[in-house]
Amino acid sequence: MRQFALLMTCVFAAPSLGLGETVYLNKDNISVAVGPGTSPGTFNNTFDNGQTIVKVIDAPSADAEELHNQTTHNWFTATDAGGGLELVFDLGVAYDISTLHFWNYTSEDFDVDNIDFTFFNLNGQQVGSISVQPELGTSPGITSQDTVLAAPVNVARINAFLTGSNREVDFQNVGFTAEVSVPEPSSLALLALGAAAIIARRRMVRR
Numbered sequence: 001m002r003q004f005a006l007l008m009t010c011v012f013a014a015p016s017l018g019l020g021e022t023v024y025l026n027k028d029n030i031s032v033a034v035g036p037g038t039s040p041g042t043f044n045n046t047f048d049n050g051q052t053i054v055k056v057i058d059a060p061s062a063d064a065e066e067l068h069n070q071t072t073h074n075w076f077t078a079t080d081a082g083g084g085l086e087l088v089f090d091l092g093v094a095y096d097i098s099t100l101h102f103w104n105y106t107s108e109d110f111d112v113d114n115i116d117f118t119f120f121n122l123n124g125q126q127v128g129s130i131s132v133q134p135e136l137g138t139s140p141g142i143t144s145q146d147t148v149l150a151a152p153v154n155v156a157r158i159n160a161f162l163t164g165s166n167r168e169v170d171f172q173n174v175g176f177t178a179e180v181s182v183p184e185p186s187s188l189a190l191l192a193l194g195a196a197a198i199i200a201r202r203r204m205v206r207r
């Protein structure tokens with residue numbers, strides 16, 4: 001069984017994050033992109049002066065406060081046809097998400113009124129969805145509204161569709177508190193089978 005133990009060590013030691021370790025997901029460990037489901041509209045000053053959509057995930061922690069200005073916020077206006085902004089978060093590895101953090105704009109004129117979240121695993125299969133109606137942001141310093149999520153587990157990609165009742169979508173940040181997912185029992189069983197096969201083959205070679 002020594003080979004089996006070694007194999008298990010290799011598999012679990014590979015990621016720099018420990019299994020079950022709680023992390024705040026932001027630009028340091030995930031990426032975000034404007035999704036193809038974004039409606040026709042304008043991004044106003046969001047990308048002025050070479051700024052990028054990474055402004056969505058640049059809060060250093062879930063407790064961070066951000067002041068609303070041209071370098072910190074994200075603003076999309078859908079055309080008269082309506083719709084909203086789609087964001088796609090690529091998490092790289094699978095996480096169990098426990099809390100959503102959202103920094104909304106401070107007045108109804110421009111704030112985000114609804115977000116439809118859809119969660120996908122590493123195989124691209126949907127593993128959960130939730131709709132959130134965020135509160136107005138705090139003023140003048142905007143802090144996050146924290147929403148405990150009902151256990152979307154093994155999440156590797158998150159799609160978020162943000163809309164405002166008046167076609168305006170303005171917010172500071174999106175963030176998630178999560179734990180690195182523990183492999184499902186079925187994956188562990190496959191791993192054990194693979195290890196057993198290797199050991200059996202080595203024994204046959206020795207004979």
Ligand SMILES: [Ca+2]
Binds near residue numbers: 056173
């Ligand atoms: Ca920001």
Ligand SMILES: [Ca+2]
Binds near residue numbers: 108112165166
């Ligand atoms: Ca509004």
Ligand SMILES: [Ca+2]
Binds near residue numbers: 108135136
């Ligand atoms: Ca609102």
